[in-house]
Amino acid sequence: MCTAANYLTKCHYFGRNFDYEISYNERVTITPRNYPLKFREIEDMETHYGMIGIAAGVNEYPLYYDACNEKGLAMGGLNFPDYCDYKQLDESKINIASFEIIPYILSQAKTIDDAKSLLANLNISNEKFSTQLPPSPLHWIISDKNASIVVESLSEGLKIYDNPVGILTNNPPFDKQLFNLNNYRALSNKTPENTFGGNLNLTVYSRGMGSIGLPGDVSSQSRFVKVAFVKENSISGDSEKESVSQFFHILASVEQQKGCTLVENGKFEYTIYSDCYNTDKGILYYKTYDGPQTSVDMNSVNLEGNELVNFELVN
Numbered sequence: 001m002c003t004a005a006n007y008l009t010k011c012h013y014f015g016r017n018f019d020y021e022i023s024y025n026e027r028v029t030i031t032p033r034n035y036p037l038k039f040r041e042i043e044d045m046e047t048h049y050g051m052i053g054i055a056a057g058v059n060e061y062p063l064y065y066d067a068c069n070e071k072g073l074a075m076g077g078l079n080f081p082d083y084c085d086y087k088q089l090d091e092s093k094i095n096i097a098s099f100e101i102i103p104y105i106l107s108q109a110k111t112i113d114d115a116k117s118l119l120a121n122l123n124i125s126n127e128k129f130s131t132q133l134p135p136s137p138l139h140w141i142i143s144d145k146n147a148s149i150v151v152e153s154l155s156e157g158l159k160i161y162d163n164p165v166g167i168l169t170n171n172p173p174f175d176k177q178l179f180n181l182n183n184y185r186a187l188s189n190k191t192p193e194n195t196f197g198g199n200l201n202l203t204v205y206s207r208g209m210g211s212i213g214l215p216g217d218v219s220s221q222s223r224f225v226k227v228a229f230v231k232e233n234s235i236s237g238d239s240e241k242e243s244v245s246q247f248f249h250i251l252a253s254v255e256q257q258k259g260c261t262l263v264e265n266g267k268f269e270y271t272i273y274s275d276c277y278n279t280d281k282g283i284l285y286y287k288t289y290d291g292p293q294t295s296v297d298m299n300s301v302n303l304e305g306n307e308l309v310n311f312e313l314v315n
Contacts, residue, residue, distance in 0.1 A: 001269065002078040003223050003254050004066070004141045005231055006166035007247045010238035012145035014074035015247060015276035015285075016066055018054070019256045021267040025057030026065065027312050028284060028296045032305035035062075037103050040127055041095040048107035052284050052298035054275060054313075056133075062308060063129065064102040068277040068284070070298065071110040072145060075102050077138040079170050084137035085155045086126035093123035098135045098153075105142065112147040119160055124153040141168040145279065150174040167228045170220035177224045184225055187211055189233045218261060223254040230254075240278065244285055247276045248293070258289070273313065291315045 004016035018026070030052045031037075037045040038061070053067025066076030077098075089095050096104050101124060109115040128134050139152040141163065148163040152173055161174045165181070168174065186192075188210035194202045214229055215222030230253040236246035251274045261269040275286035282298040294314045301309045 001170045001218075001220050001223075001256075002076075003227050003251065004076045004078060004168045005227055005247070005250055006143050006148055007231065007234065007243065007250060008145065009236060009243040009246075011240070011243065011278050011280040012072065012143075013243060013247045013276055014068065014076075014143050014279055015251065015274065016076050016078070017251050017255055017271045017274045018065060019269055019271050020079075021263050021269045023272055026054050026273065027057055027310050028286070029053060029055040029062050029064070029311075030296075030298050030301050030303075030309040031062050031103070032301070032303050032307070032309065034304060034306040035308060036306070037107055039100055039104065040097050041089065041125070045107055049110075050282075050298060050303040051103070051106045052277075052282060052296065053102070054273065054284075054286065058129075058133075059308075061099075061129070062103055063099055063133075066275065066277075067102055067106055068279050068282065068298075069106040069109075070282055070303065072279040073106060073109055073111065073115065073142065074144070074277050074279050075105055075115075075140055075142045076168075077102065077136075077140050078168055079137065080139040080152065081137045081171065083171060083173055084139065084153060086124050086135055086153055089125055089127075090123040093121050095123050095125045097125050097127040097129070098138060099129045099133075101140065101151075110144075112142065112144050112149055115142050116149065116160065119151060119158070122158060124158065139168070139174070143279075165228050165232070167224060167231060169224040169227070172221070177221060180221060181225060181228060184213065184229070187214055187229060218254065218256050227251075227254045244276055244278070248274060248285075248287070251276075286313070288313050288315045 051069040056063040068074040258270040
């Protein structure tokens with residue numbers, strides 16, 4: 001399970017916690033403008049926007065978990081089991097496999113409006129990348145500095161939601177997550193007034209009592225509420241150092257520690273990595289569970305190249 005967020009100061013920042021029990025040798029991958037992007041059902045792209053992101057360790061294709069292109073558009077896929085419903089090929093639509101959708105959108109869209117246009121007649125197919133890598137059930141958050149949307153392939157079709165809070169976690173579908181925030185509208189970063197009723201003289205015995213009721217567990221719905229509250233109340237200076245630091249603190253509010261979430265076969269889900277993109281500058285900051293904060297600038301490589309550029313994660 002995972003959590004993604006946006007944060008805006010002088011620049012736009014986007015990133016996520018990647019929470020899972022298994023690592024697939026993730027690495028930073030830069031896709032230069034002239035790397036041939038191959039697609040199963042549409043024409044290949046010989047030239048496109050450059051992009052940087054964290055991808056699975058597969059040499060022949062940029063299997064991005066999340067990424068940002070050189071125009072400032074960012075996108076991430078998050079686990080969405082039970083609700084995700086990829087489709088059979090549909091000749092009346094543009095068929096894109098689930099593992100192709102991040103390169104497909106980021107290769108040619110500058111803005112959220114561009115992304116919406118590309119999604120308008122899209123069919124997300126259930127094609128496998130390989131026999132060893134079947135489709136992962138995902139939904140996606142796409143963001144630029146002005147707006148954010150969520151994309152979900154459901155049994156009733158492809159849904160595209162405007163995302164005013166700039167947050168995404170996992171189940172249930174996004175519209176239900178957003179509606180659930182209504183149950184927490186009384187939360188505040190301020191000390192609450194005594195509205196209990198009667199003549200009881202109730203004491204303010206601690207700071208932070210305005211957030212009593214804020215979920216603290218790591219379920220996806222609770223993480224949505226908590227990270228939304230933290231993000232909406234976050235303040236920092238607008239320098240790069242302060243902005244990036246605050247963004248990682250936002251993600252840290254819902255990170256998962258090894259040992260707290262037992263899954264099958266005695267494995268534990270934990271935050272394998274957290275990352276933060278400065279989408280305006282094309283810089284990716286990240287830190288792994290045991291590693292220091294590190295950065296990679298997509299402009300530090302030859303973006304006119306035709307081969308993927310990979311950097312192993314620093315653990």
